[in-house]
Amino acid sequence: MLENIRIILVETSHTGNMGSTARAMKTMGLTNLYFVNPKEKPDSHSIALSAGASDVIGNAHIVETIDDAIEGCGLVIGTSARNRTLSWPMLAPRECGERCVKEAANKPVAVIFGRERTGLTNEELQKCDYHLYIPTNPEYGSLNLAMAVQLVCYEIRMAALAQQEKQEENASSEIDYPPAEDIERFYVHLEQVLNESGFIRPKHPGQVMSRLRRLFTRARPETQELHILRGILTSVEKWAKK
Numbered sequence: 001m002l003e004n005i006r007i008i009l010v011e012t013s014h015t016g017n018m019g020s021t022a023r024a025m026k027t028m029g030l031t032n033l034y035f036v037n038p039k040e041k042p043d044s045h046s047i048a049l050s051a052g053a054s055d056v057i058g059n060a061h062i063v064e065t066i067d068d069a070i071e072g073c074g075l076v077i078g079t080s081a082r083n084r085t086l087s088w089p090m091l092a093p094r095e096c097g098e099r100c101v102k103e104a105a106n107k108p109v110a111v112i113f114g115r116e117r118t119g120l121t122n123e124e125l126q127k128c129d130y131h132l133y134i135p136t137n138p139e140y141g142s143l144n145l146a147m148a149v150q151l152v153c154y155e156i157r158m159a160a161l162a163q164q165e166k167q168e169e170n171a172s173s174e175i176d177y178p179p180a181e182d183i184e185r186f187y188v189h190l191e192q193v194l195n196e197s198g199f200i201r202p203k204h205p206g207q208v209m210s211r212l213r214r215l216f217t218r219a220r221p222e223t224q225e226l227h228i229l230r231g232i233l234t235s236v237e238k239w240a241k242k
Contacts, residue, residue, distance in 0.1 A: 002160060004104040007149060008034040008069045008112045010120060015040050017116065019049030020146030022056035028153035029160070033060040034069040034110075066112065066124055074107030075099065078120050078128035079148060081141070091130045097155030099130070101163055111152055116145055176223045186226055187213060193233045196240065 007025055012018055012035060019042075022033060033056050035042075041062070047054045063069050070076050077096055091099065100109045112128065114120035125131060134151060136143060143151075191209055194200040200208050221229065 001101060001104050002029045002156070003032055004108050005030055005100055005156060006032045006034050006069065006073065006108060006110045007153070008036060008066070008110055009038070009145070010036045010066060010112060010124065011115050012038045012145070013040075013116050015043045015046040016049045017145045018042050018057060018060075019046035019051075019053070020144075021113075021149045022046070022050040022053040022060070024146050024150035025153055026050075026053035026056050028150070028157040030153050030156065031056050031059065033057070035060055035062045036066055036069050037064055038062065066127060070110045070112075070127065072108055073110045075103040075109045075130075076112065076128045077110065077130045077132050078112045078125045079114065079152070080125060080131045080133055081119055081143075088125065088131045089129070091132050093132065093134055093152055093155045094159075096130070096132050096152060097157075097159035100156050101159040113145060113149060177220065178223045178226045182223075182226060183216075186216075186230055189230060189233050193236055197236070 007021065007030060009018070009021060015038075018035065018038070025031065025033060042057050042060065046057055050057050061069070077091065077100070096111070100111065103109050111132070112120065112124070114124070132152065134141075134143065134148060187209065190212065191200065194208065195202065200206075
């Protein structure tokens, strides 16, 4: 899913920002990087600042226009550091992360970051479905490019992890667990075998069964697993009779 999310940098001036962006992306599991008409091509400085994310730099797409970068995308989000005269649907970083993960399941998604000094133009922002605004301190809202990318990538990763956790919960809810009466029959069977084998002494049973109940309650065997346990007990009984 994360591979379907593009981070796009427009007319980046400093190659160091390319490397720092690649590092910010890779730490959050994103690797699909686009450069739109960069002032300089990635160089040794960008590789050095990528700090181990040189593969993200090496596989980055260099294109001439934003249209080339967002081709095929079902959702395009542009970052904006200031209010514009023309209002546009806005997203906070957390909403951006959630929407990106949801949309990336079906089509590529693009998050566009503008020039270091001037950001994106109004014309470029109008190519976007949403504008992303990071609510920084109004008295000091200075975020460099890599910081902004890191923040957005973090929210995307958190949204992806939340979705994965939800899917796992849904999967676990589909597991077939045995009814309470089958569990009780298993305990009766287990106690019977332990008594017959001499493991539990009738005069001094202690808390063996209570502890075993606690053990299996923690394990919460599925229906098939309970069948296996019952089968083991039956096999032991047959062997003992021989």
